[in-house]
Amino acid sequence: MTGSLSDASRFDAGGPSLAALVSSATHERPVQGSPALDDGERCIPLCAIADRVWVQAPHAALAGRNLLILTRRPLSAALALVSLDGVAARLVLAPPDLGAGHLPAVVADAAIDGVVHDGIEGDALLPGLPAHEIAMGAGQTGCRLAGSDTATQWTLFTSGTSGAPKMVVHSLAGLLHAIPMQRPAGDPRTVWGTFYDIRRYGGLQMLLRALTGGYAMQLTAPGERMAGFLERLALAGATHISGTPSHWRRALMHPEVSRLSPRYVRLSGEIADQALLSYLASVFPNAGVFHAYASTEAGVGFEVSDGLEGFPAEFLDRPGHVEMRARNGSLQIRSPRTAWFYLGDEPPKLRDEQGFVDTGDLIEKRGDRFYFIGRASGVINVGGLKVHPEEVEAVINRCPGVRMAKVMARRNPVLGAVVAAEVVLLDPADGEGDAGRALRAAILDRCRVELAAHKAPATLKFVASLAITAGGKQERRNA
Amino acid sequence: MSARTVIEQQIRLVAEEQGKALAPLCDDLVLLDSGLDSLCFAILVSRLEEELSVDPFLDADDGAFPETLVQFVAFYDRLLV
DSSP: SSHHHHHHHHHOOOOOOHHHHIIIIIIISSSSSSSSESSOOEEEHHHHHHSOOEEEEEEHTTTTTEEEOOSSSSHHHHHHHHHHHTTEEEEOOTTTTOGGGGGGHHHHHTTOOEESSSSSSHHHHHTTTTTEEEOOOOOOOSSSOOOOOOOOOOEEEOOOOOOOEEEEOOOOHHHTTTTTTTTOOOOOOEEEEESOOOHHHHHHHHHHHHHTTOOEEEEOOOOHHHHHHEEEHHHHSEEEEEEOOOOOOOHHHHHGGOOOOOEEEEEEEEOOHHHHHHHHHOOOOOOOOOEEETTTEEEEEEEEOOSSSEEEGGGTTTOOOSSEEEEEEEEESTTTTSSEEOBBBOOSSOTTTSSOOOEEEEEOOOOOOOEEEEEEOOOOTTEEEOOOHHHHHHHHHHHHEEEEEEEEEEEEEEEEEEEEEEEEESSSSGGGGHHHHHHHHHHHHHHHHOOOOSSOOOOEEEOOOBBBBBTTOOOOOOO | OOOOHHHHHHHHHHHHHOOOOOOOOTTTOOOGGGGGHHHHHHHHHHHHHHHSSSOOHOOOOOOOOBBBBBHHHHHHHHHHH
16 A cells, blocks of 8 residues: 555665754854745744744654645645654645545555644544644744654655546655755855745745755745735845746736846746747846756756757766656656655556656657657646546537547647647538537537536637547647 | 727637626736636637637747736737738
């Protein structure tokens, strides 16, 4: 039940606990001011985060336990992570959109024996499990948990799909591997900010950069609007800001963005296109604009610093910490940053025999660069939310008058992609004129009723036929 | 039909489909204050590409992002003249 046995049994945390690293960064290499984690409601200095225990529970209830961190606020999850790394056997970091319906399976698959929460009904959601509250008030002083040398398994969720989200186990050393531990020369003032939620891989990377560097960071608050967060970033003088291309596109539509003056702008999590990279460079002339490739399973692959979309061809098939290759067009990565294994009953193997993780991201070589062209599985990424085409096709195919539907990604400047549908009707004449318009509206209405908003097609057109592969499957080419 | 007419029609349609309360469509309306969310804008841009056969976002090398309704319309107009 604890994942691939060989990888699970070899699991090694390697290195000091997160609290020790934060403590070292704040006490031995202090930066100017009093760097803090700030979510607009609470602002907690890093030195207090490192030195206190923020989870109210006896040591025995935490040490060696498998704990589910289920919080309303990203900030309280951060406090729990620092307090519990090196103490708990396994930390499972619940993302904000983890449906309550998935909790029983999470508890079973991760062998959870306690819930760490910040006042949400953690104990009500999971009756029978001990619930430990994160004390946002102050934290307990002078009682740093002794014997903090457990090799804690950091468990993250892959971004949700139609089925149950998968749990992926990382070590802290692996999560930190891509983070420079040396401060830059002169150690200029640094304030991190991220549009990501830190309970997902991309956001967690940024949190760990701030914590282990001893830097201030602005975190999002639950339900916070983009305008408010941008204003906080501006007031805090954020120097390092990260988000997905969709986050940035949304931010760039807001006048507040002109008040930002970052030195470092980072994009990851989706394909960064040239128009967006160029525009960010023009809006932030004093910033380096970087796009990174990372995934929950494969970890941080690489960062591209030349301001161009795609990545240089020489990144592939070269020796180093991060080795990358293309197999059947899909990017595969072997590095100390990849996750160790999946949790769950008969989990799929995360790494192949040679230690490579198949990212499922398709790449194509044009000239001396590789470009990302979509997902091998055909999954459509709508602003970071995944859509299985088959799920949408099933709804359309159930509509009266429809022979068959094909659903695909359509490139979109706002969300990276939206869902587009092509539909073959039983009688092509039904698709013409006013009746055709009414039929199209009826199909789309039904999709919006039966599917989440991002899954309903943005566009739908009637076609005479659909391409089928030799294997009898629908061709999955992105629009 | 002018680009403005098509754009306003599509904005109203998307808002209705997505159940959003729409602010009055005046020139200076800041798009983010219009009541439409990111998904609505994404749908709107894709629909306009179908209707007008242009996607000024993808065609623009500098990737400039309009902030107000009048800028948004001008964004399409420059490709339609």
